[in-house]
Amino acid sequence: MRRLVATMTAVLLAVVFPAFTPPAVAAVETGYTALFDGTRASLDRWRQAGPGGFSLEPDGSLKSYGGMGLLWFPERQFRDYSLKLDWMMPGDDNGGVFIGFPDPQGDPWKPVSQGHEIQIDASDSSTARTTGAVYSFQAPDVAARDAVLNPPGQWNSYEIRVQGTRIKVLLNGVLVNDYVSSRDVASGHVGVQNDGAGLDISYRNIRIKEEGLAYGRPVAVSSVEQGNVLVGAHAVDGDPATRWGSAYADPQWISVDLGAVRSLARVRLRWEVAYARAYRVETSNDGTSWTTVWSTTAGDGGVDELTLSGVTGRHLRIYGTQRGTGWGYSLWELQVW
Structure with a gap:
């Protein structure tokens, strides 16, 4: 009971x-x-x-x-x-x-x-x-x-x-x-x-x-993966499901025109599987003469959060010199603040 x-x-x-x-x-x-x-x-x-x-x-x-x-x-x-x-x-x-x-x-x-x-x-x-x-x-x-x-x-x-x-x-x-x-x-x-x-x-x-200064801005690239639609604009469109993909060769680059000379403090790169082992970040006021403001030879893919100090420029370029895989270089997102 x-x-x-x-x-x-x-x-x-x-x-x-x-x-x-x-x-x-x-x-x-x-x-x-x-x-x-x-x-x-x-x-x-x-x-x-x-x-x-x-x-x-x-x-x-x-x-x-x-x-x-x-x-x-x-x-x-x-x-x-x-x-x-x-x-x-x-x-x-x-x-x-x-x-x-x-x-x-x-x-x-x-x-x-x-x-x-x-x-x-x-x-x-x-x-x-x-x-x-x-x-x-x-x-x-x-x-x-x-x-x-x-x-x-x-x-x-x-x-x-x-x-x-x-x-x-x-x-x-x-x-x-x-x-x-x-x-x-x-x-x-x-x-x-x-x-x-x-x-x-x-x-x-x-x-x-x-989304940063690069969102929706004009982009130029060294190449686009052959037979694909992975254009450079995809890296700055704010859509996490679209990406830029390059040809399978070194070197390759992607640049963005920020519209005016800006003070730049931070860059975020979200790599696809095809990442950069060695690359540098460059800036320019005219899109022709470039200055290296950050570089590495030990990239490991994923998300790179880069801090800049005292950097200005209208154009910013990611210049890859050594791929981390047998594919090209591929970025889901390139963001700049």
């Missing part, structure tokens, strides 16, 4: 108080860094400015309450990046993603005047204040937006690309806004808004990739 009672008690406790299962950590694409991944540890890295806030839900999402406030990421400012996240409104609610603002010092209105809000609002009377808009500055392409926008109660995804002062907004993978700002938003913090009581919104899986 005691064993039966104990068994029944255990069953009832399991029903009334089911075991807590922590949410799965959100997957992050290659090249991206999670800022909020559904865990308490990642949420604790953020800071709330203004009233209200966000609760961490059992499914790993953030749910707003009160406001108007802003949950922002204080650890650093970002430049030349792709910011991705998912959002969901249960009804005719309101929220937004903020970019390019300095430390708000506790005031959620400072990002409104010093950065930009990428709006989330289904029904404002002005299209410049509806989903996909750069709030009050430029309306989205309404037809493109409406064709892909999921209805209230379903999740949508934003990708916000910032290059200098140019802002591109992609909704569920489709470009819905392309705006060049007159504000100094090239570098700044990012955050998500809790607009007010009863204006509920949820966010999840916030991640970022700094």
Whole structure:
């Protein structure tokens, strides 16, 4: 009898108080860094400015309450990046993603005047204040937006690309806004808004990739692998699944025109299996006369994070002199900061 009672008690406790299962950590694409991944540890890295806030839900999402406030990421400012996240409104609610603002010092209105809000609002009377808009500055392409926008109660995804002062907004993978700002938003913090009581919104899986000065810039290469389409532009297109591949010979090179003379502090190379054993990094102001600013003869593939000091140049070239395999040289990504 005691064993039966104990068994029944255990069953009832399991029903009334089911075991807590922590949410799965959100997957992050290659090249991206999670800022909020559904865990308490990642949420604790953020800071709330203004009233209200966000609760961490059992499914790993953030749910707003009160406001108007802003949950922002204080650890650093970002430049030349792709910011991705998912959002969901249960009804005719309101929220937004903020970019390019300095430390708000506790005031959620400072990002409104010093950065930009990428709006989330289904029904404002002005299209410049509806989903996909750069709030009050430029309306989205309404037809493109409406064709892909999921209805209230379903999740949508934003990708916000910032290059200098140019802002591109992609909704569920489709470009819905392309705006060049007159504000100094090239570098700044990012955050998500809790607009007010009863204006509920949820966010999840916030991640970022700094794409750098080379993103989308003109590229020249010494060669392309014969019979293939592994062109040089693939190394700077921001797509981790495309790559440049050279002919199977030494030497080979890839260069990128950064558009103007820049101060250069860091280079990231993400090699495919066909990596460089020996190579050098060169810079030039005219694309003709080159100066070596970094070199190695012991490359081992994978990801190379290179630090530069006191380096300037308009053009940057990766010049391979010895292959690490029998294939050519191949880069998934060439990024410059």
